[in-house]
Amino acid sequence: MMGPKSISVRLFYWLLGGGIFALLVGGGGLFLEVKAIIYDSLDHTLQSELEIFTGLLHVEDGDLEFEYAETVHGDYIVPRSGHYFQVYIDEIIIADSISLAGEELALSPEQLIAEDQALQIKTYRGNGPAGEPIRLMERSLVFAEHPARVIVAQSVFESEQMLRRLRNFLLLSGIPGILLIATLGQVISRKSLQPLREFSSQIDAIGEKNIETRLSAEKQYKEIGLLATAFNAMLERLKRSLQSREELLSEVSHELKTPVAVIRSHCDIYLQKERPPAEYIEALEVIRESADALGTKIRRLLAIAQTEAELMNASSLEEVDLANCLRRARVTVEPLTREPQIEIAETFEPGLQVRGNPERLIEAFANLLENAIKYNRPKGAVLIASSRQDNLALISIEDTGCGIDLQDIEKIFDRFYRGQGGNRTDSSGLGLGLVKTIIDAHKGHIEVRNRPEGGSCFSITLPLS
Amino acid sequence: MRLLLVEDEKPLAKVLKKGLEEQGFTVELSFDGEDGLFLAQNYAFDVILLDIMLPNINGLELLQTLRKSGVETPVLMVTAKREMHDKVTGLESGADDYISKPFDFPEVVARIRSAIRRSKGKPMPVVEIADLAIDTNTRVAMRAGQALGLSSKEYDYLEYLALNHQRVVSRNELLNHLYSASYDFDSNIIDVYISNLRRKVDRGFDRKLIHTLRGAGYRLADLGEKA
Numbered sequence: 001m002m003g004p005k006s007i008s009v010r011l012f013y014w015l016l017g018g019g020i021f022a023l024l025v026g027g028g029g030l031f032l033e034v035k036a037i038i039y040d041s042l043d044h045t046l047q048s049e050l051e052i053f054t055g056l057l058h059v060e061d062g063d064l065e066f067e068y069a070e071t072v073h074g075d076y077i078v079p080r081s082g083h084y085f086q087v088y089i090d091e092i093i094i095a096d097s098i099s100l101a102g103e104e105l106a107l108s109p110e111q112l113i114a115e116d117q118a119l120q121i122k123t124y125r126g127n128g129p130a131g132e133p134i135r136l137m138e139r140s141l142v143f144a145e146h147p148a149r150v151i152v153a154q155s156v157f158e159s160e161q162m163l164r165r166l167r168n169f170l171l172l173s174g175i176p177g178i179l180l181i182a183t184l185g186q187v188i189s190r191k192s193l194q195p196l197r198e199f200s201s202q203i204d205a206i207g208e209k210n211i212e213t214r215l216s217a218e219k220q221y222k223e224i225g226l227l228a229t230a231f232n233a234m235l236e237r238l239k240r241s242l243q244s245r246e247e248l249l250s251e252v253s254h255e256l257k258t259p260v261a262v263i264r265s266h267c268d269i270y271l272q273k274e275r276p277p278a279e280y281i282e283a284l285e286v287i288r289e290s291a292d293a294l295g296t297k298i299r300r301l302l303a304i305a306q307t308e309a310e311l312m313n314a315s316s317l318e319e320v321d322l323a324n325c326l327r328r329a330r331v332t333v334e335p336l337t338r339e340p341q342i343e344i345a346e347t348f349e350p351g352l353q354v355r356g357n358p359e360r361l362i363e364a365f366a367n368l369l370e371n372a373i374k375y376n377r378p379k380g381a382v383l384i385a386s387s388r389q390d391n392l393a394l395i396s397i398e399d400t401g402c403g404i405d406l407q408d409i410e411k412i413f414d415r416f417y418r419g420q421g422g423n424r425t426d427s428s429g430l431g432l433g434l435v436k437t438i439i440d441a442h443k444g445h446i447e448v449r450n451r452p453e454g455g456s457c458f459s460i461t462l463p464l465s
Numbered sequence: 466m467r468l469l470l471v472e473d474e475k476p477l478a479k480v481l482k483k484g485l486e487e488q489g490f491t492v493e494l495s496f497d498g499e500d501g502l503f504l505a506q507n508y509a510f511d512v513i514l515l516d517i518m519l520p521n522i523n524g525l526e527l528l529q530t531l532r533k534s535g536v537e538t539p540v541l542m543v544t545a546k547r548e549m550h551d552k553v554t555g556l557e558s559g560a561d562d563y564i565s566k567p568f569d570f571p572e573v574v575a576r577i578r579s580a581i582r583r584s585k586g587k588p589m590p591v592v593e594i595a596d597l598a599i600d601t602n603t604r605v606a607m608r609a610g611q612a613l614g615l616s617s618k619e620y621d622y623l624e625y626l627a628l629n630h631q632r633v634v635s636r637n638e639l640l641n642h643l644y645s646a647s648y649d650f651d652s653n654i655i656d657v658y659i660s661n662l663r664r665k666v667d668r669g670f671d672r673k674l675i676h677t678l679r680g681a682g683y684r685l686a687d688l689g690e691k692a
Contacts (some may be wrong), residue, residue, distance in 0.1 A: 112473065250546055253545060253546060254518060254545040254546055257545035257565075257566045257567055258474050258477070258566060260566070260567040261474075261477055261545065261567035261568065262474065262476045262477045262480070263564040263567075264567040264568070264569075264570075265477060265480050265481060265567075265568075265570055266480050266486065268484070268570030268571065269480055269481075269487070269570055270482030271482060272484065272487065272570075273487070283480070286476050286480070289476070290476065465692050
């Protein structure tokens, strides 16, 4: 069974692997170092012995001779003592140690360990007269025009035994070492992930009810602190979205229930007793108005919801030429200008491109133009302009109408704004709420102000692509 | 019974006023919180029907201010919002009941009547005084099992006296609770209604229930006096 990847298991394996590697390197290193020290010291001894024995060669009465006197003592005279020497001249043994007991020290090229060209010294491995492992050092020289070789050897039996014991000790102590590392690894991996577990339980405790809760980024480990900051930012975004959903629901329920209450109350009350027809007509008229208001609200809501859903879908976005969009929006409202004789003027900066949904952008601009015509004075004017400001496209739609009441100017983009003059039911326009929804979805901004010379001016900024 | 309706949705307020008046209530209408608070604090009402979403002062604030200033008139909150916390806050702030929009009008009327009765210490819909029984739901008064055949206004007088039967009700109080503030009245009208009531309620019965206390007002009670 394969579970999801676990950081603690991974951490554990890394620690275990690292520990074993460290043990191997440490143990192996120690072993090799000890071995090197032992053989170095041995080689050093052998080399000085070589020096001595070389110095014992001398010429006497024209013969080449080896001065035994100096060497006939100590380990060299005890048979198979582990200390040996042998001297060749013209490849004939002219001297050897008593300890050899007549045996010859054999050198095989396969057992060569090291060679010092300058000193003409070669080091070999081999076996002594008792079959024990020995280390041999041979010096080749020319003595009184005769080729000579001096060989010294020493048993390494004890050294090798010591090294074997050291190796066994190291290998045996490795098992508890690995166990110790495994245990430590587990503890460390668990310990180091403990803050993460605690952090996770803190996050667990946050729900829709206590979305206000923020994780503490201080007094935390640095890594968790970063996570906490990122989480807090996400919570903030979630909170805002929840809030706006909450507000929308509350607003929608109020806006929809009120006209239903009006309709229902009229029915209830007018049905309580028989009345003259005029009273029924009066009631039905109110009911019709409320039903219309309800219908408009539902239509706006659906349009906004649909637009939001559509614009959320990134595949509906494309490169849009602003001037083209504005021109097409203008075409759709052209028929409305005839009767009130309204002039539309345009000044477009060419080549402004934004990323968006052209249909929706045209709808937004057409809505604004329709308002500019509808709330204009007869023979008035509408000015559409687009320009570039840094990396933003600036679009303005101005009219010469009566402007907007200051008390309405803030609510004008609300989803359920009823339009100037209270209950005026506009049949075609879906309202400025939809326009704002579209502009917002394009990461743009819309605002309105009254022009000092009269009329209103809607300004939109959209990020250029 | 005098009712204050605070509701900013004009078509709804108007039709409710009409419906409630047809149910025998005297209705004062207010379209915003500030005006509603002023009326509630300065005039006598038997019940207040209060919308929560109001311009200027919202319904909850209005209610809290009202209760702080010692006005104990029963209040029914009306709202289209769905938040439970509004409901809880409303009831905790001293509302007596809570009605959600859209509502059933007969139910609203029943709840209003119930709130008024409870505030007068009469939780049951039928109020009985001696052998007189007044059904506040059907607005029918009976004495000794016999319907009295009262007009709507006569019934209002009798119901008001019955709900306050432990005490004397002044003429002024009757005027305040049974007539709209804008009513341009002739206070003789009270004498006319009381004398009609007396004729319908007491005539032919051996115990007198409607008493006039000179200089103080009227009282509906069985004081052991012969008719």
